[in-house]
Amino acid sequence: MNYCSNxxxxxxxxxxxxxxxxxxLCATCGTIHYENPKVVVGCIPETNDKIxxxxxxxxxxxxxxxxPAGYLENGETVAQGAQRETLEEAGARIExxxxxxxxxxxxxxxxxxxxxxxxxxxxxxxxxESSAVRFYSEKDIPWDKIAFTVIEATLRxxxxxxxxxxxxxHMGDILPKTRENAGEY
Amino acid sequence: MNYCSNxxxxxxxxxxxxxxxxxxLCATCGTIHYENPKVVVGCIPETNDKIxxxxxxxxxxxxxxxxPAGYLENGETVAQGAQRETLEEAGARIExxxxxxxxxxxxxxxxxxxxxxxxxxxxxxxxxESSAVRFYSEKDIPWDKIAFTVIEATLRxxxxxxxxxxxxxHMGDILPKTRENAGEY
Numbered sequence: 001m002n003y004c005s006n007x008x009x010x011x012x013x014x015x016x017x018x019x020x021x022x023x024x025l026c027a028t029c030g031t032i033h034y035e036n037p038k039v040v041v042g043c044i045p046e047t048n049d050k051i052x053x054x055x056x057x058x059x060x061x062x063x064x065x066x067x068p069a070g071y072l073e074n075g076e077t078v079a080q081g082a083q084r085e086t087l088e089e090a091g092a093r094i095e096x097x098x099x100x101x102x103x104x105x106x107x108x109x110x111x112x113x114x115x116x117x118x119x120x121x122x123x124x125x126x127x128x129e130s131s132a133v134r135f136y137s138e139k140d141i142p143w144d145k146i147a148f149t150v151i152e153a154t155l156r157x158x159x160x161x162x163x164x165x166x167x168x169x170h171m172g173d174i175l176p177k178t179r180e181n182a183g184e185y
Numbered sequence: 186m187n188y189c190s191n192x193x194x195x196x197x198x199x200x201x202x203x204x205x206x207x208x209x210l211c212a213t214c215g216t217i218h219y220e221n222p223k224v225v226v227g228c229i230p231e232t233n234d235k236i237x238x239x240x241x242x243x244x245x246x247x248x249x250x251x252x253p254a255g256y257l258e259n260g261e262t263v264a265q266g267a268q269r270e271t272l273e274e275a276g277a278r279i280e281x282x283x284x285x286x287x288x289x290x291x292x293x294x295x296x297x298x299x300x301x302x303x304x305x306x307x308x309x310x311x312x313x314e315s316s317a318v319r320f321y322s323e324k325d326i327p328w329d330k331i332a333f334t335v336i337e338a339t340l341r342x343x344x345x346x347x348x349x350x351x352x353x354x355h356m357g358d359i360l361p362k363t364r365e366n367a368g369e370y
Contacts (some may be wrong), residue, residue, distance in 0.1 A: 003189065003192070006188070010193075018313060036201045036223050073221065074222055077289035082350060098356075111263060169353075
């Protein structure tokens with residue numbers, strides 16, 4: 001951030017009175033520009049004994065498999081966001097079963113909220129960000145081709161809970177694996 | 186938003202190619218300025234059979250009672266944010282017991298993530314945003330002086346679960362009560 005989005009003058013980093021961390025401040029109009037973590041919402045779409053995965057058509061991790069998920073938008077609930085992303089990326093209509101997991105990815109200032117969900121019908125169709133959508137049984141999950149650590153963590157937890165029939169809400173932290181991939185997750 | 190925070194030129198509202206909603210766009214440097222919901226994190230601090238409430242020293246709802254809660258900051262987990270807010274507003278150190286509730290307040294583009302937490306010692310002290318901090322038994326909760334609907338909803342759910350000894354994770358939506366208070370919650 002270089003300029004004030006309110007008045008167009010230059011901003012500087014500084015800690016406002018009563019605050020404890022630096023913010024972008026506009027000395028001209030007085031606006032304090034706060035930056036906060038973003039929320040990603042998604043789901044595990046179930047049908048019979050399979051789940052739906054999407055193959056990414058875009059970077060990062062184009063060609064790898066993921067669960068439908070994306071940024072929560074202003075004005076929507078986390079459940080609505082997960083439903084929208086599933087429709088956009090997989091052409092699939094879902095009903096939410098329950099919130100399932102929250103993952104912190106604090107090194108990129110994101111939190112993931114993942115739901116269990118049920119497909120409402122058999123319709124699926126790769127959206128513009130997907131190159132394929134496919135149903136997978138547990139034994140066929142392409143573990144070595146999962147796009148993101150947070151998606152792998154969600155799926156591993158899910159298949160650990162599944163035999164028990166109980167899906168309590170989980171919380172976890174995703175840490176950078178190595179210096180090399182610290183910008184990806 | 187009037188000006189591009191990257192290059193300082195004026196922005197216009199428009200829907201980017203492949204997107205489905207208007208964003209602030211900079212025609213000069215090409216930056217798309219996304220705006221997303223903010224996350225508020227807080228907790229129900231327990232000690233023996235009481236919980237800790239804070240009386241707000243600032244607007245909105247100055248003088249009303251609330252649970253420690255505030256905006257999640259970049260680089261922290263939701264649990265760390267709840268711990269920081271509890272220390273800032275109530276001078277209290279906590280350990281997180283478990284995530285307890287997620288409330289959508291979509292009409293102001295916020296989500297609340299509330300934890301159950303245990304006070305680590307008896308130390309409490311009103312922070313700069315609080316005019317008092319006090320332990321309350323259920324029978325003494327000042328229900329007519331709770332600052333926000335989302336805090337009342339959290340407390341009501343908590344005291345409903347408490348006799349059962351089970352605290353499953355809850356999700357709920359906070360709706361505007363009337364036209365008059367639609368900007369507050």
